[in-house]
Amino acid sequence: MVALVIRRSIQSVVVMLVVALLAFTLFRYVGDPVAMMVGQDTSLVERAALREKLGLNDPVPLQFARFVVNTAQGQFGISYQIGRPVAELLVERMPATLELSLVAALFALFIGIPMGVYTALNPKKWLSTVFLTISLIGISLPTFLIGILLILLFGVVLGWLPTFGRGEVVQLGWWTTGFLTASGWKSLLMPAFTLGMFQLTLIMRLVRSEMLEVLLTDYIKFARARGLSNRAVNFGHALKNTLVPVITITGLQLGSIIAFAIITETVFQWPGMGLLFIQAISLVDIPIMSAYLVLIAMFFVVINLIVDILYHVVDPRLRVDVRGAQG
C-alpha cells in the first residue's frame, strides 16, 4: 500500500509538470496580455516597456522555469487585470464552485441511481422508456442550452427562480456558503441541475447496465433459489455489487464536474473559479489561467489517487492479489 502511494505520488508530479508545460505552450497562442491591459491612448513605447517588465520578451525556457519555480512555492503572482493576488482570488471563488459541484454530483447520484435501478428491474415498463429518452436528451443537448432553457422557463416565464448569481451568501471564516439562505438554495437549483444532468444520465445508464449484468450472475440465481425476497435480492445483493464501479466513476467524474463547471458558471453568472477562468482567457490574464490549470490538475490527480486507494481498500480481490504477490 505504501509503495502504491509513493508510486502514484511520483506519477502525479510528472503529470503536473506535463500539464504545466502544455498550459505554458498554449499561453503563447492565446493572445497578447499587454493589449488587454492598456487603453487606446497608451503609447507604443509604454506597451513595449510593459511587455519587457512582465518578462514576456524572455526566452521561453526561462519563462517556463520561472513559472515552475514560482508555482512550486505557491506564488501564483498578481492578476494582470484585477490587480489582486491570484491565490486570494481562487480561494474566494472556490467555495462557489465546490458547493455547486457537490450539489450537482449528489443530485446526479441520488436521482441517477434510483432511476438506473428502476429501469434495470422493469425494462418493459413505459416509465423506463421515458427515463431512457430523458437520458438521451440529457446527453445530446449541450449544457448551455439546457441552462438557457431553464432560465427562460423558470426565471423569465414563471418567475420562480433567480436568473443569475448565487443569492445571499453567509461568510463562515474564509468560506462563503449559500446553503444557509433561502435565496442561496433557490439560486442553486437550476445551475446544479444543469451541471448534474450529464452526470445523471451517465450514472443512470451505468447502473442500469451493471445491474442487468449482475442480475444474470450465479450468486443472484442462488439467492433467489434460496427464497430470499425480491427486495433482499435486488437491493441487498445486486445493488451493492453494482455500486462499486459506479462510485469509482462518480469519484473520477467529480474532478471533471469541478473543471467543466465553466460552462454552467458562464450561463448562470455563478461567481466560481470557472467563470474567473473564462474571463481570464478572454482578457489573456495569464497568472489566473496558469494557476487555475495547475489547481485543476492537482484536483484530478488527488481525486484519482484517493479513488485508487479506496478501490484497493474496498475490493478484497485486489488486496489478496497484492498479498499473494508479496508472499
Place this chain on the structure above:
Amino acid sequence: MRIKTLVLASAIAAAIAMPGHAKELRFAFQGTLNSFDPYNLNETFHLGTFGNIYEGLVRRGADMAIEPALATSWEVLEPTRWRFHLRKGVKFHNGNAFNADDVVFSAKRVRADGSDLKSRIATDTKVIKVDDYTVDFVTSQPNPILHFEWGTWYIMDKEWTEENDAVAPQSVGGETENYATRHANGTGPFMLESHESGVKTVAVVNPNWWDNANKEHNLTKVVFTPIGSDPTRVAALLSGQIDMAYPIPVQDQQRVADNSGTSMLVGPETRTIFLGMDQFSDELLYSSVKGKNPFKDKRVREALYRAIDIKAIQEKVMRGNSEPSSMMIAPGLTSISPTHFARLGYDPAKAKQLLADAGFGGGFEVGMDCPNDRYVNDEAICTAVVGMLAKVGVKVNLLAQPKAKYFPKVLAPNLDTSFYLLGWTPGSLDSWNVFNNLIGCPRMSDDAPIWNKADREKISIGKFNLGGYCNPKVDALASKILSETDKAKRDAMIEQAWAMTIDDIAYIPLHQQALSWGVSNKVKLAQRVDNVFAWRHVVMQ
C-alpha cells in the same frame, strides 16, 4: 387590548416607514470592473463607472456639454496658462477637505509610471498651486482643448492615498495589491461600499455631496453585476431581477421592447466603425497581386468603397441599429452638418469599371482581418463585406479572431494586415484626436519611411494609422488645429482637413454603431452618446 393596539400601531408604522425609501438600482453590463484605481485603465466602462464615485475638475452633462465640477470656473490667462478656480466646501467620502494640494497630487500621480492615463496631461505641463483654491496649468504650447478629457481625470485625496500607500498607481504586473484596487475615496454622488471584481460592486449614496442641492437622482444604493453571457443578461432584465442592462444584443431588442415591464433605449454612439487598407507597403502582405500594392491606387480604394451596400448592412446585419457615416468621426462631435459630406453611393458597376481602369479588371485576392468580440456584430459586418466585394471581383479571405489575438496582430509594431476593420471613439470628443491617432503620418521625420520597421515602437503620431495613410498637408493642418484658440478658425480648419481625407479616401467609413440599453419601466435615466451610465441622472419609482 393595549398590547394589540401597540402591535398594530407599530406594524402600520413599520409598513409606512419601510417601502419607498430605499431606492436600489441594480444593473448589469457585459464586461467586468477590475481595479478601482482611477488611473489604472483608460477604458470607457471603467472610467464611466468611476465617474459616479470620483469626480474631475470638469464633468460631462447628459448632453455631453462640459460642466464645472470640482472647478467652478476657469480662464485662459495667457495662451499657455490656464487658471482653474476650485470649488470650496467639497469633502471627500472620508471627510477630508478638497483643495489645491489634491489637484497637484493627482496631476503628478496621473503622469507617474503605472498610470494608463498619462495622456490626460502633457508631461511638460507644469501644475502650480497659486493658493488653496486656485491652480494654474502651464503648457508648452497653446491647447484649446486642454480640459476636454478631464471629465475622466479624477481627483484623488492626497492624504488618503498617501496614508494607504497607494501613491504609485496600481502597477500592472506588480507584486502586491494596491489599496486603491478595491477601495475608493472620491468626491462624487456615490460612495463605494464593496467591490468584488467579476462578482458584484455595491455603492451607496453620498449624503454630503456638494451638488446635493441640484441632485436629480433618488437612489440610495447601486448594485452592479457583470453578466457576460448575453442571453442571461437579457433574461435577468426581462425577469425583473435587474433594472437596467446593457448592451442588449440587436436580436433581442424587440423582445425587450415588447416585454411589458421593460423598454429599449437606442441611439447612435460616438464610435465609428470603418475599414482600413494598407497604403504604405510596396507589396501587400496578404494578396495575390505581386510587385505592387493595389491599395496605393485611389481608384481601387474608391472601387471598394462603392462596392459596399451600407444600407443592406444597416438593415440586415445591424437590424436598423446603425447610422451610416461619411466621416471618420460622428458629425455631432464637429460643427459640420451631418449632410455636408455624403457617402460615395453604392455602385457595383462603377466599382468594376474603376478596377478595370486601374488594371485589375480580372479582380484580385486580398486577406482581411476582423475582430469577432469587440464591436457590435463585427464579424457579421466583415462577412457581409466579403460577399459584397466578391460581386465586383475582389476575393477576400477573412480571418476573424477574438480581440486578444486580433489587436496584437494588426496594431503596431506587428501591422500584420492588409485590410482590416476597426472602430474608434475620440476620447476627447474632438476631431484632433482622430487626426492624431488615425490620420497622422506614422513616421519619425519627414524623410523617414512610413512605419519604418526599426522605429515602429517609437511612433506617437498616427499610432493607429495601421494602413499608413500619409498626407503632409493634413498633418500641417492638424498641428495648427491643436493650438488654434479661435473656435471659428479652428472649426474651419477641421472641416478643411476632413474634406482632404475624404477626398483621398484614406479609409472606408461604415457607420456609427448604436447604443443598446434595456431599461425597466420603473427607471428613468439619461443615455449618453459615449455609452457612459451616469447614476446621478437616474430616477426610480
